Amino acid sequence: MLRLWSVLCLSLLLLACSKPLPEQTNQLADIYQRGQLRVGILHGPTSYYIGVDGPTGFEYELAKGLADRLGVELQLFPSFDLDDLQTKLKNGQVDFIAGGLTLTPERTQKFRAAPAYRWINELLVFRQGNNWPQQLTDLTEPVIVSAHSSHAETLKRLSAEIPGLSYQEDPELDADELLQKVVDGSINYTLTDSNQLAVNRRLFPQLTIGFTVSENLPVGWLLPKTRDDSLFSVLIEYFGHVYQNGDLVTLEDRYFGHVEQFDYVDTIRFIRAIDDTLPKFKSWFMEYAGELDWRLLAALSYQESHWNPKARSPTGVRGLMMLTMPTAQQMGVQSRIDSEQSIDGGSRYLQMLLTRIPERIPMPDRLWFALASYNIGWGHLEDARRLTQRDGADPDKWLEVKQRLPLLRKKSVYQHTRFGFARGDEAALYVENIRRYYDTLVGVDERQQLEQKLEQQRQRLVEQTEQVADAPPLSQ
Structure with missing residues (x-):
């Protein structure tokens, strides 16, 4: 800055x-x-x-x-x-x-x-599990980049300095599509910007950084x-x-x-759970989401329980949405380990928390505050907002408040707050995890919807072809 x-x-x-x-x-x-x-x-x-x-x-x-x-x-x-x-x-x-x-x-x-x-870095990217290149001279195949891109300009300059450096410009594919080609093995290497990689890794965790090609490039x-x-x-x-x-x-x-913090194992595990576990509960997430995006509700549930209906914490919260007994009673949930009741109660509870956030706070900060409150409690969130205001920062911005949440662990601080000690650092991480899971789930869901549409189009084409083949020949 x-x-x-x-x-x-x-x-x-x-x-x-x-x-x-x-x-x-x-x-x-x-x-x-x-x-x-x-x-x-x-x-x-x-x-x-x-x-x-x-x-x-x-x-x-x-x-x-x-x-x-x-x-x-x-x-x-x-x-x-x-x-x-x-x-x-x-x-x-x-x-x-x-x-x-x-x-x-x-x-x-x-x-x-x-x-x-x-400012961004340009990174050489390859697929996890392949030979790890440490420098440009280690590359065994051409680097594929989008035609007329900044990456093509970089490689053009470098090829004049490094004999044998091979690259190709693809006139059809953009940088995101090239990253997908690396994942499916169609190409071995591409260049990408650091922020672009961070976003795409949520959907394609197999993308791995070989080395940094250029640093601190202005945007x-x-x-x-x-x-x-x-x-x-x-x-x-x-x-x-x-x-x-x-x-x-x-x-x-x-x-x-x-998306700055990346956990390969956790991302792989989550994507597998989307395929293997989520279908059991998806219809209920969609039914009880209300004004929320069902995928956000599902991301919250995964952060809470990893979609385990019988999950239980040492503090006694239970079920897919990990409801406390008082919250379950407040929401009319009779059995916290009943998946449908848990999702319904958790969704209504989150939407109730949203109504408690001051209306002057816009989305998405309003939502991040509600999620933090779901984890740490409304009173502790308000303590963190008061600390933010005391420091002269904006208590209506999640960016500012999440920096003060960890202070609720310190005795020198929490002894002067209204609601006392809280694991504020865990609440900040909790929200960031849900945001990452949500991004991944949106990407996977949109890809699945596209694949379904393509399959439907293919089926219609097959049916039309069969109808033409079965039709009687035209009379001469």
Whole structure:
């Protein structure tokens, strides 16, 4: 973050020293005149996608925040193809391109780079169980990367330094699809960004890091090469604002904070449980989810009991949703080891906790607070929020509160709280685990739905083919 602040200060200094604009065009004035901020954005799990509640993604929220700050409508031009977006930028169809783009020398020669807001590493990835390469000279097969990508640019530069380095550019597959090809064994190696790998590993834990190819590469938006500084000036101010008020850190934590820690064995075990155990209870998760996403409810249950209906803790909580006796009585659950009753009671209890969270707290922080309360109790959560406020931080942000939860273990702290000692560190980890399980379950569920649709289409095609074959021949 200090690096971002330095970049913003330098950008302001250079902008102040630039010559006056001779032409009359003004990009910012055009944006206000049309009432729209036109953004070319890349589809992908680390950038922009359509979620349960509509458009979402790290880059989407950043762009939406800018549009809201300007008081204009956000008009998106989504694409899976960066070349397509670059053409739109050159032709003036979009104001800038967003998509977690590495600011490579080749890109910054063609376009103007907005201030960098993140830094990533480029990683050589292979499949778990194959020979582990330690450096580029250990590779036995070509590295496959997306055509015209930052990874292709990196390998092009390195191939001039390392004789024999072989790589191929695939014009059809994007970075996420290439990672899947590594998993299924179709290709041996690819390059990926560190944040992209962290997200994909939740679904494909077999992905393994061979070594780091490039470190601390800046990520930012691309603007057209023009001497008009109006929009560029706004971007400097905007990123300075979201850095200072903590919105940028909060956004990073929302999308990437919970995937930074990776447990290969736990992820493999969870994916197996999705196939082997979840089907026994899935219909009840769906039936009793209410306003919740059933997959979130299932993720909560796995964190609690690993989907074991007879699970029991040393403290006496029992069942799939690990309800205490008072909570079960409050929710009208007669048998905590009855799977259907447990899921119903646990879902209603979580939704009740959601209603206790102040309405001013937006989703998803509101949900993270409710989950923490499910684990540690409402009173202890409120103690952590009061500690957060005492420190001058925002008690309505999960990112801030989860940093104070571990303090509830310290006698010097908890003796001055209303509800006393609590295992706050476990509550923070509890929420992050559920978020990781939820991400994995969403990915597996969406993949299964796609496979079912493809199978249905295949069956219809077979039936149509059989009908044509059985039809009587046309009369001459």
